[in-house]
Amino acid sequence: MEPWLGAALGYIKDWLAFQVEVSGQPGCILAIAHRGEIVLEAAYGHANLDSGEKLTPRHRFRIASHTKAFTAAGIMRLREQKRLKLDDPVGDYVKDLHPDVATATLSQLLSHTAGLLRDGNDSGQFTNGRPYLDKDELLAELRLAPAIEPNSRFKYSNHGYGLLGLVIEQITGEPYPSWLQREIMTPLGLRESAPDMTLLGKGVPFARGHSRTVPVGRRVVIPGDNPTQAIMAAAGVVATAADTARFFAQLAPNSKKSLLSVASRREMIRRQWRVPQDIEEAYYGLALMSGTTAGFDWFGHGGGFQGYISRTSVIPAREIAITVLTNAIDGWAPGWANGVKFILQAFATHGAPSRTTRDWTGRWWTLWGAVDLVPFNTQVMVANPVFINPFLDAARIEVTGRDAGRIVQAAGYASHGEAVRRVRTKSGISEIWLAGARVRPERVLRAEMERKYPKGRRKKTI
Structure with a gap:
């Protein structure tokens, strides 16, 4: 592993821990693979807020539409076996369709x-309003006409x-x-994956989903254990972040x-096809979305299941795969996956940092919040860990002396152009002055704030 990557992984782990804490998300699992091997796994928060169960890297999540890439890999495998062609009409295989x-x-089905x-x-099958469609129900809806003219634009379809x-x-x-x-998961050694929740073994750790805090005023636990039935090939897979990244x-x-x-x-x-949207420039191939973020060309997929949001990005040029799984409907997985790219x-x-x-x-605090000093080869950046891109407009420090x-x-x-100095005691660096701003360890600032702003009865506001 290149030295820069090892340094990046260390900061990614700390940055994401901070992000999960300040966002109020129930939980998050991160896995990063390099050249096919997992080089970082980290879990934050809870698998179930009601029970207080802590999240671990071994917890399985509903990875939802990531499943489409598994299904597409199956279709491509059958094509390589000469059992189908991609330009075959689907009516050659499934009868009684419109x-x-x-x-x-x-x-066309693969590319939406x-x-x-x-x-x-x-x-309502995606909002817990009804069970997922069974085969007969799916076929009944496939006897209806398409919603728009085929091959006219990208139009996502779980059906x-x-x-x-x-x-x-x-x-x-x-x-x-x-x-x-048998044909996809087992040959790849995906021992922590199953095609659907109903096939997950007994006693296997499973992260529950969660709602937003509104309208109830708190996050409610969403079981997340409903079978996907005939929609399994679109959204059924249950897996760890590590297996998903692998x-x-x-x-690639x-x-x-x-x-x-x-x-x-x-x-x-x-x-x-270009994906018609304003939020992010993205394209779609055969079950794989792609784009460019932080200067990296990437491909991957996302997933949204009731109570879960997930995102995977592969950066072929760096032989890196990133998977972020979150267990809330308002999960920050897409943004955090992009944040990992910015840090990389x-x-x-x-x-990587030099001897100088x-x-x-370290993470240092003022009343305004935290800043991270992040060392690189020749300079030190003053990063903002609350940002998705912590290095956005980050100041750069040139080290001129041991503590200057x-x-x-x-x-x-x-x-x-202003000065920076560190204050050193017998136990190490106690505080840093960044251009006149005094930054200190979290525990020191917390104690000071509790003294200055003691908890008392607050006046009612009208």
């Missing part, structure tokens, strides 16, 4: 361009992936979950070990 649905190709309904006429699950069953002659477990890592074209050929992996990642880019650009900078580190430095770069409203 004529316009039957003419949709497997490629068949024009199908997203979640059907009653999407389309449910239909792909039926294709796999028809070709293989066995239930989708049994085939997926699976997606092997889909430059991965040395994979279940699929390089050609299949390239086809899955190829940007076929900073360390890749500026290098490496002890200029100077801010050599800062934003316009910051303290460019």
Whole structure:
């Protein structure tokens, strides 16, 4: 492992712990793979707020639409076995569909361009308003006309992936979950994954989902154990963050070990359609979304299940896969996955700490909040751990002496050019003066604030 990566992983772990704490999220698990091997696993918070059960890296989550990449890998594997072609009409395999649905190709279903309904006429299956559709119910809705003209734009459809699950069953002659477990999960060594909650073994640790704090005024626990039935191929998989990262890592074209050929992996990642949205520039291939963040080209997928939000990004150029799993409907997984990319880019650009900078580190506090001193090869950055990109407009310190430095770069409203000094006692650094601002350890500031601002009866406001 390159020195910069080891340094980045250390800061990522501390930064994400802070993010989980200040966000008020129930829990989060992070896994990072490098060259197919897990190099960081970390768990924060709770698996169940009602019971107080602590979250661990071994807890399984509903990873929801990550499942689509598993299903697509299955389709690509069957293609490599010459049991199907991507331009085959789905009606060749599943009968009694609407004529316009039957003419949709497997490629269109994989890329969400068949024009199908997203979640059907009653999407309460994704809000705990009703059970997930069974096979007969799914087929009944697939006898309805597509919602829009096929191949006219990207239009996400869980129904389309449910239909792909039926294709796999028809070709293989066995239930989708049994085939997926044997042909995809077991060969890849995914021992902490199952095609659906109903197939999770007894006693396996499972993280429960949680609601927002509104409208109840607190987070309620959402069991998250409902079977996905005919929608399993779109949203069923239950897994740890580590297994999820391993699976997606092997889909990179430059991965040395994979279940699929390089050609299949390239086809899955190829940007076929732009995703119409303003929040983030993104594209979609065959069950894989892609984009560019923090200067890194990435591919992966996200997931949203009732009570869970998850995100995985693979950076092929660095042979890194990142998975973030959160167990709340308002989970911050997408932002935190991007934050990890920002941190990786900073360390890749500026290098690991040197002998001069490496002890200029730690989290320091004022009344305004925390700042992180993050050492790199030649300079020390003053990062803001509350930001998704902690290095956004970060001041840079040049170390000029054992306990002295100077801010050599800062934003316009910051303290460019001013001095920095550390105060040292027998027990180590007790405080730092950053351009006139006194920063101290959290415990010291906390004690001072409790003295200055004692808890008392507050006046009622009108």
